[in-house]
Amino acid sequence: MRIRAMLMILACLGLMPIGVWATPAKEKSPQGDVAPLRSFDVQHYSVHLDPDVDAGTLRGQVVIQLDLVAAGATRLDFDVGALTIDAVRADGQSLPFEVADRRLQVTLARKHPRGKRLRIEVDYHGAPKFGMEFHPQRGEIYTIFSTSQWMPCIDAPDERASLDLRVLLPIDARMIGNGSEISARKQRDGRRLHHWRLRESVPSFTYGFAAGRYREVALHDGGLSLRYLSGALDERQLRRVFAETPDMLRFFGEKTGIPYRGRYSQALVAKTIGQEMAGLAVLSEAYGQGVLDGSHDVGLIAHEVAHQWWGVGVTCLDWGHFWLNEGLVTFMTAAYLQHRHGDAVYRERVAGWKQRVERLRAEGKDRPLVYARWVAPTADDRAVVYVKGAYAIAQLREELGEEAFWGGIRAYTQANQGQSVVTSDLRAAMERSSGRDLSAFFARWAGSGE
Numbered sequence: 370m371r372i373r374a375m376l377m378i379l380a381c382l383g384l385m386p387i388g389v390w391a392t393p394a395k396e397k398s399p400q401g402d403v404a405p406l407r408s409f410d411v412q413h414y415s416v417h418l419d420p421d422v423d424a425g426t427l428r429g430q431v432v433i434q435l436d437l438v439a440a441g442a443t444r445l446d447f448d449v450g451a452l453t454i455d456a457v458r459a460d461g462q463s464l465p466f467e468v469a470d471r472r473l474q475v476t477l478a479r480k481h482p483r484g485k486r487l488r489i490e491v492d493y494h495g496a497p498k499f500g501m502e503f504h505p506q507r508g509e510i511y512t513i514f515s516t517s518q519w520m521p522c523i524d525a526p527d528e529r530a531s532l533d534l535r536v537l538l539p540i541d542a543r544m545i546g547n548g549s550e551i552s553a554r555k556q557r558d559g560r561r562l563h564h565w566r567l568r569e570s571v572p573s574f575t576y577g578f579a580a581g582r583y584r585e586v587a588l589h590d591g592g593l594s595l596r597y598l599s600g601a602l603d604e605r606q607l608r609r610v611f612a613e614t615p616d617m618l619r620f621f622g623e624k625t626g627i628p629y630r631g632r633y634s635q636a637l638v639a640k641t642i643g644q645e646m647a648g649l650a651v652l653s654e655a656y657g658q659g660v661l662d663g664s665h666d667v668g669l670i671a672h673e674v675a676h677q678w679w680g681v682g683v684t685c686l687d688w689g690h691f692w693l694n695e696g697l698v699t700f701m702t703a704a705y706l707q708h709r710h711g712d713a714v715y716r717e718r719v720a721g722w723k724q725r726v727e728r729l730r731a732e733g734k735d736r737p738l739v740y741a742r743w744v745a746p747t748a749d750d751r752a753v754v755y756v757k758g759a760y761a762i763a764q765l766r767e768e769l770g771e772e773a774f775w776g777g778i779r780a781y782t783q784a785n786q787g788q789s790v791v792t793s794d795l796r797a798a799m800e801r802s803s804g805r806d807l808s809a810f811f812a813r814w815a816g817s818g819e
């Protein structure tokens with residue numbers, strides 16, 4: 370139980386390098402307008418990756434299509450983790466650049482008007498310690514938060530863009546990525562170039578893929594295309610581990626009125642506490658084994674599925690409002706378990722959250738759900754965001770009753786699909802649905818920074 374609770378608390382955050390989450394790049398005014406502080410808006414990334422799984426290294430090239438939103442801007446900054454930058458070009462012309470403090474600073478040759486579309490190409494290489502995992506004995510490579518560790522990009526969650534992802538892999542590797550598989554062509558060197566395309570604009574932290582010598586189950590279920598992969602389990606075991614995935618996708622689709630369409634893939638990988646990406650998730654082989662032998666429930670699978678609506682679909686504007694991703698998804702996991710496995714499971718979860726919140730209070734570690742800065746979070750900070758966040762949502766459900774509560778969830782999710790949110794967006798949807806003033810409730814749980 371302790372391990373399971375810890376998994377839930379830490380899901381999606383495990384390998385996050387300390388201190389990468391800084392000040393938001395955009396802020397909502399009290400009227401809700403988004404004022405851009407970046408000088409550009411990324412429209413699309415097209416990345417080509419040439420990884421060496423045995424060596425744990427990577428060569429890459431990314432083409433970043435962006436629109437200038439500030440006239441006359443001559444400096445563009447990108448997040449680059451620990452990558453080494455080899456060259457930068459704009460429309461084929463070399464540009465001067467510097468790298469400092471995990472940021473690539475590119476200087477444009479001249480000033481451009483607002484709205485100018487630029488095509489910035491970056492050649493790079495590296496040996497990522499975070500963000501990308503290499504497991505040669507399994508012929509495996511996969512991504513884990515955060516994307517700038519393997520591709521120059523904007524890490525801030527309010528920057529949404531579409532993606533073309535090309536990865537060169539050994540001939541015996543299977544791959545799952547964002548969006549749809551466009552092609553998997555054999556190359557002269559005997560490897561295969563896998564090309565995936567994501568047409569929707571999503572935050573870069575949900576980009577990624579998993580590839581390896583996997584066994585696979587591929588199935589269609591009422592308009593859904595599902596793939597389950599593992600390097601250790603066989604097809605029959607994979608079907609058992611992920612037996613509830615179609616029901617999970619349908620449940621959250623019904624609760625939001627936004628049905629899940631297309632592909633959803635899940636891979637059991639060498640080592641992770643769980644990570645959601647747009648259209649896929651990775652969980653660990655050990656977790657999959659635990660579901661099989663009954664030592665883990667399917668909560669973590671449901672957690673990552675729920676992120677397709679909250680995290681990928683509706684995303685916190687900045688990490689200070691991270692509880693809107695993780696607290697809500699932790700609650701939704703319990704709501705799914707209630708739907709599938711009965712009220713007692715839900716009540717048990719809520720009781721567990723209550724205990725953890727009481728412990729935070731007793732130890733003087735309690736604090737509002739909204740953070741001014743989410744930098745180097747502690748285990749207690751994560752408990753606030755995941756557990757207290759879920760508990761607050763459960764309290765709201767009690768307070769408003771089923772109809773108003775779920776009506777508010779539906780309205781909030783539909784109104785903000787494909788967009789960034791702050792806590793007052795959730796409050797506004799819940800107030801409209803219930804016809805009640807919830808300012809006192811949100812001030813008590815989220816603080817004054819909503």
Ligand SMILES: [Zn+2]
Nearest residue numbers: 380381695698
């Ligand atoms: Zn999560």
